Amino acid sequence: MSGSLLDAIAVVMQPLLLLEMLGGVILGIMFGIIPGLTATLAVVLLIPLTYGMDAISGVAILVGVYIGGISGGLVSAILLGMPGTPSSIATVFDGFPMAKQGRGAKALSMGIFGNLFGTLVSWLFLITLASQLAHLALKFGPFEYVAVIVFGFTTVISLSGDSIPKGVVSCLFGLVVCTIGSDPVIGVTRNTLGLELLESGINAVPAMIGLFVVAEVFRNIASESATIVEDDLKVADKGGITWADVKASGWNLVRSSLIGVAIGMLPGIGGSLANIVAYDQAKKGAKDPETYGTGNVQGVIAPEAANNATIGSALIPMLALGIPGDVVTAALVGGLMLHGLQPGPLLFVDNPDFVYGIYVAFLIGALMMFGVMYLASNSLLPKLLLVPKKYLLPVVLVACSVGCYNLNFSFTDMWMSLVFGFIGFGMATLRFPITPVVISMVLGTTLENQLRLALVSSEGSPIPLFTQPISLLFLVLAVLSVALALRKKKLLAQGSEENG
Amino acid sequence: MLKKSFVSMALVAACLVLSACARPGAAGFPTKEIRIIVPYKAGGQSDLAARKIAEISQKQGVFLHPILVVNMSGANTLEGLRAVRDAKPDGYTLLLHHTTMLTMDALGTLNLDWRKAFDMVCQVMEVPYVVSVRSDKPWLSMTEMAEDIKANPGKYIMSVQGVGGSAHFAGLQINQALGITDLVKYMPLTGGNDSAAAMMAGRVDFRPAPSSDVARFFRGGEERVLLFLSDTPSTVYKDAQLANELGIKNPIKMRSGLFTTHGVPADVIKVLQVGMKKIVNTPEFQEFMEAQVVDGVYISGDEWLPLFEADAQNIKGIAKTVNIKQ
Amino acid sequence: MRKWTIVALIMLAAFGVVCMLDVEESSFMVVSDDLLGATGFPRIVGGLLALSSAIVLAQTFLDLKRKGEEPISGKIDFRTGLAMILAVAYVLGVIHLGFAISTFFFLLFLTLVFDNLKLTHIKGILAYSAGLTLVAHYFFKVFKVYLPDTILF
Numbered sequence: 002m003s004g005s006l007l008d009a010i011a012v013v014m015q016p017l018l019l020l021e022m023l024g025g026v027i028l029g030i031m032f033g034i035i036p037g038l039t040a041t042l043a044v045v046l047l048i049p050l051t052y053g054m055d056a057i058s059g060v061a062i063l064v065g066v067y068i069g070g071i072s073g074g075l076v077s078a079i080l081l082g083m084p085g086t087p088s089s090i091a092t093v094f095d096g097f098p099m100a101k102q103g104r105g106a107k108a109l110s111m112g113i114f115g116n117l118f119g120t121l122v123s124w125l126f127l128i129t130l131a132s133q134l135a136h137l138a139l140k141f142g143p144f145e146y147v148a149v150i151v152f153g154f155t156t157v158i159s160l161s162g163d164s165i166p167k168g169v170v171s172c173l174f175g176l177v178v179c180t181i182g183s184d185p186v187i188g189v190t191r192n193t194l195g196l197e198l199l200e201s202g203i204n205a206v207p208a209m210i211g212l213f214v215v216a217e218v219f220r221n222i223a224s225e226s227a228t229i230v231e232d233d234l235k236v237a238d239k240g241g242i243t244w245a246d247v248k249a250s251g252w253n254l255v256r257s258s259l260i261g262v263a264i265g266m267l268p269g270i271g272g273s274l275a276n277i278v279a280y281d282q283a284k285k286g287a288k289d290p291e292t293y294g295t296g297n298v299q300g301v302i303a304p305e306a307a308n309n310a311t312i313g314s315a316l317i318p319m320l321a322l323g324i325p326g327d328v329v330t331a332a333l334v335g336g337l338m339l340h341g342l343q344p345g346p347l348l349f350v351d352n353p354d355f356v357y358g359i360y361v362a363f364l365i366g367a368l369m370m371f372g373v374m375y376l377a378s379n380s381l382l383p384k385l386l387l388v389p390k391k392y393l394l395p396v397v398l399v400a401c402s403v404g405c406y407n408l409n410f411s412f413t414d415m416w417m418s419l420v421f422g423f424i425g426f427g428m429a430t431l432r433f434p435i436t437p438v439v440i441s442m443v444l445g446t447t448l449e450n451q452l453r454l455a456l457v458s459s460e461g462s463p464i465p466l467f468t469q470p471i472s473l474l475f476l477v478l479a480v481l482s483v484a485l486a487l488r489k490k491k492l493l494a495q496g497s498e499e500n501g
Numbered sequence: 502m503l504k505k506s507f508v509s510m511a512l513v514a515a516c517l518v519l520s521a522c523a524r525p526g527a528a529g530f531p532t533k534e535i536r537i538i539v540p541y542k543a544g545g546q547s548d549l550a551a552r553k554i555a556e557i558s559q560k561q562g563v564f565l566h567p568i569l570v571v572n573m574s575g576a577n578t579l580e581g582l583r584a585v586r587d588a589k590p591d592g593y594t595l596l597l598h599h600t601t602m603l604t605m606d607a608l609g610t611l612n613l614d615w616r617k618a619f620d621m622v623c624q625v626m627e628v629p630y631v632v633s634v635r636s637d638k639p640w641l642s643m644t645e646m647a648e649d650i651k652a653n654p655g656k657y658i659m660s661v662q663g664v665g666g667s668a669h670f671a672g673l674q675i676n677q678a679l680g681i682t683d684l685v686k687y688m689p690l691t692g693g694n695d696s697a698a699a700m701m702a703g704r705v706d707f708r709p710a711p712s713s714d715v716a717r718f719f720r721g722g723e724e725r726v727l728l729f730l731s732d733t734p735s736t737v738y739k740d741a742q743l744a745n746e747l748g749i750k751n752p753i754k755m756r757s758g759l760f761t762t763h764g765v766p767a768d769v770i771k772v773l774q775v776g777m778k779k780i781v782n783t784p785e786f787q788e789f790m791e792a793q794v795v796d797g798v799y800i801s802g803d804e805w806l807p808l809f810e811a812d813a814q815n816i817k818g819i820a821k822t823v824n825i826k827q
Numbered sequence: 828m829r830k831w832t833i834v835a836l837i838m839l840a841a842f843g844v845v846c847m848l849d850v851e852e853s854s855f856m857v858v859s860d861d862l863l864g865a866t867g868f869p870r871i872v873g874g875l876l877a878l879s880s881a882i883v884l885a886q887t888f889l890d891l892k893r894k895g896e897e898p899i900s901g902k903i904d905f906r907t908g909l910a911m912i913l914a915v916a917y918v919l920g921v922i923h924l925g926f927a928i929s930t931f932f933f934l935l936f937l938t939l940v941f942d943n944l945k946l947t948h949i950k951g952i953l954a955y956s957a958g959l960t961l962v963a964h965y966f967f968k969v970f971k972v973y974l975p976d977t978i979l980f
Contacts, residue, residue: 335544
């Protein structure tokens with residue numbers, strides 16, 4: 002066994018491959034930084050270019066690209082207030098306020114550290130517990146999924162800002178939007194309002210890009226300053242990671258990474274939810290939740306650790322069972338099969354050197370990502386704050402259109418990023434919370450699918466939801482989550498009454 | 502002397518004319534990249550076949566320009582189909598699709614007339630269906646399982662990996678022949694991976710699926726194949742029963758191949774056919790197909806059309822007997 | 828703002844109701860026990876949306892009566908509207924006219940909008956628009972992105 006590991010290390014640590022991986026990581030980071038271009042897009046676009054290579058090189062580069070892509074999202078989330086990828090939506094909540102207070106470099110450094118931590122945690126799970134976790138994931142049937150999704154929806158309550166009723170309306174709007182297009186179970190077309198454009202339904206990613214990026218672009222147009230963040234507040238602090246910072250964030254890092262690992266492993270939930278759930282849990286578990294949203298660095302660390310932690314765990318069902326969970330892992334499975342490899346338990350037996358090669362490449366990719374981003378964060382990246390918005394924002398709009406089109410070569414997706422840009426603009430102007438829409442769009446179709454499947458499997462009875470252990474667990478967590486959120490709101494209100 | 506130079510000039514001219522004829526197609530087709538549109542997401546079976554074709558073409562220089570694979574899975578394949586239907590009929594836009602187009606047509610969900618919208622270039626592969634169960638199940642043959650199902654109506658669950666898809670129809674055809682259509686429950690799932698996961702977790706008992714979906718689980722020992730939906734035995738699924746053993750007539754097989762926009766000039770199609778025939782018959786393509794327990798069978802467009810039509814009638818027949826309204 | 832909120836909520840409620848009704852009846856089903864069916868979920872969430880919109884509508888109306896109007900969040904002026912129109916024109920242009928040409932003009936005009944339509948920096952803006960269009964064009968070529976045929980390029 003150790004022979005294979007050494008072989009794998011030798012295969013991966015070749016100068017040419019390392020250089021290609023570095024290039025891949027940097028490319029991925031760039032895709033992550035530019036709002037509108039996603040990490041998934043980077044991987045999908047690069048796949049044909051890896052055909053000529055052998056399997057391990059191809060996969061190593063793609064993994065590096067993906068790690069870079071997911072990690073890069075925090076840059077524009079913090080510096081521009083626009084998430085670079087949908088997995089960094091929650092990073093905006095505290096990251097952008099930090100940039101506006103001149104603490105952007107700190108936010109970047111800590112966020113990048115969170116990236117590394119999350120990636121390494123999921124890497125550890127991948128190399129040690131892949132098989133066991135994969136079989137655990139199999140136990141998640143329709144009822145378990147419904148319970149997990151209900152738990153996911155509880156984040157809507159605390160992320161609704163000041164108005165829970167408006168948050169509920171936003172959430173339901175997202176759910177109704179999910180019903181447009183094809184029914185997930187039978188494939189019947191519904192709610193297309195007579196438009197052929199809507200037959201393909203509305204995909205969550207273009208909608209998210211529209212709501213958080215395009216809308217933000219429109220909101221920035223009329224603002225007075227020539228750059229996105231005001232002149233005199235730009236770079237007041239120096240970045241850097243101190244031991245004190247790490248200690249203070251310890252529990253947050255671990256919890257957020259675990260959330261990311263769990264969500265990344267369940268196909269169909271959507272890794273882009275991990276950052277929102279992690280942020281929500283960080284806020285709920287904090288001693289000072291009222292500071293979240295005003296520039297609390299923990300609010301940057303939580304989503305970034307979580308979103309990176311989904312990367313390694315998404316590989317778990319793919320490698321251990323041969324069952325991919327999302328677009329990226331499905332493409333990787335395809336790539337492996339093109340090279341004559343069969344993902345699944347046999348892979349560990351027939352090609353252990355390949356599996357070890359992935360493990361090594363993953364680790365190297367993570368370290369490269371950290372190195373590149375950390376080096377860039379002190380000098381290069383804060384320069385983004387200096388670019389005048391008249392040059393920056395049009396580029397962002399073009400990138401959003403291009404990025405959304407390239408997801409599936411669909412003009413519907415391109416239109417949707419614009420339409421949801423208008424919707425997001427309207428919502429923000431009228432003070433409707435936007436995050437609940439995203440949560441319900443990520444979860445809605447899966448919820449309907451799993452709910453109907455659950456009822457089919459139990460012949461119409463909802464009882465297994467409460468009797469099966471895993472689903473009961475998540476329902477209890479959901480109830481606790483809601484209770485905690487409401488209690489905190491009550492305490493805050495009481496506190497301000499007493500003080501005020 | 503003059504005669505000699507005249508003869509040599511005539512020979513040269515003849516060679517030039519011949520080589521121009523040999524360089525095939527309208528104006529030296531292809532002069533740029535050819536695109537194969539796959540109406541499914543990346544990593545799926547159609548996608549892999551298209552990419553293998555592209556890879557072989559590039560490695561062996563079959564077509565002078567690269568072949569590019571474009572995934573357009575929107576609107577349940579319809580976006581990809583429409584894109585090819587509306588493309589310029591110059592032969593540079595191809596569609597890789599299969600029998601599912603016929604099942605959608607039978608169910609009225611296709612929304613376009615494939616006979617008018619596309620010209621058939623060629624078939625590239627034939628994917629037989631199988632019925633597999635988890636290997637810890639007691640049944641060693643389809644007949645055994647059918648008996649168990651008849652003895653315990655409503656107990657066992659069949660996976661439908663794509664309602665209205667060709668695997669669904671294969672399952673219906675089998676159930677009908679065995680007389681168990683109303684004796685099993687149906688679990689509607691999305692795609693081969695979903696179905697494999699459900700089977701591993703024990704949420705479904707058996708699944709009709711394309712052989713390529715099942716191959717790697719069969720080899721890994723996780724699934725046992727009870728039925729090979731064909732009249733000729735499989736070299737891989739040695740213990741599986743065959744269609745004729747169970748009285749299944751005209752067993753459905755997935756035929757997958759290339760279509761192009763209607764109106765592409767015949768000589769351009771000829772060039773495509775020559776190239777694709779070469780690719781399909783390479784040992785590399787054949788090996789790749791075998792690894793998935795699928796057959797790489799080239800059939801040119803005009804021979805393929807009647808077979809495809811026959812399949813369409815077969816499928817319509819199945820649809821009728823299950824009371825499918827249009 | 829409250830008046831606009833009320834308008835928005837009315838539209839949302841209407842949307843919810845429409846989505847309850849606009850479902851094609853399924854043509855077949857060999858799947859038993861699918862209690863919700865294709866119509867169940869849209870009806871439930873559509874109904875809930877309409878209901879919750881109505882409730883918030885009532886609340887907002889009462890707030891309007893009691894507390895009067897509230898200012899909107901953020902600044903909007905005619906430039907925002909222009910940008911939105913340009914964005915729509917851009918997408919239409921990419922689909923029908925051609926990617927490169929639409930991108931060039933979009934970048935050009937939108938940057939001018941930011942400059943309040945003054946031509947002081949026109950040289951820089953032209954360079955920027957042309958440069959970025961070339962980058963995007965090159966990006967499409969390198970990654971061999973598929974673009975359907977359009978009138979121009």
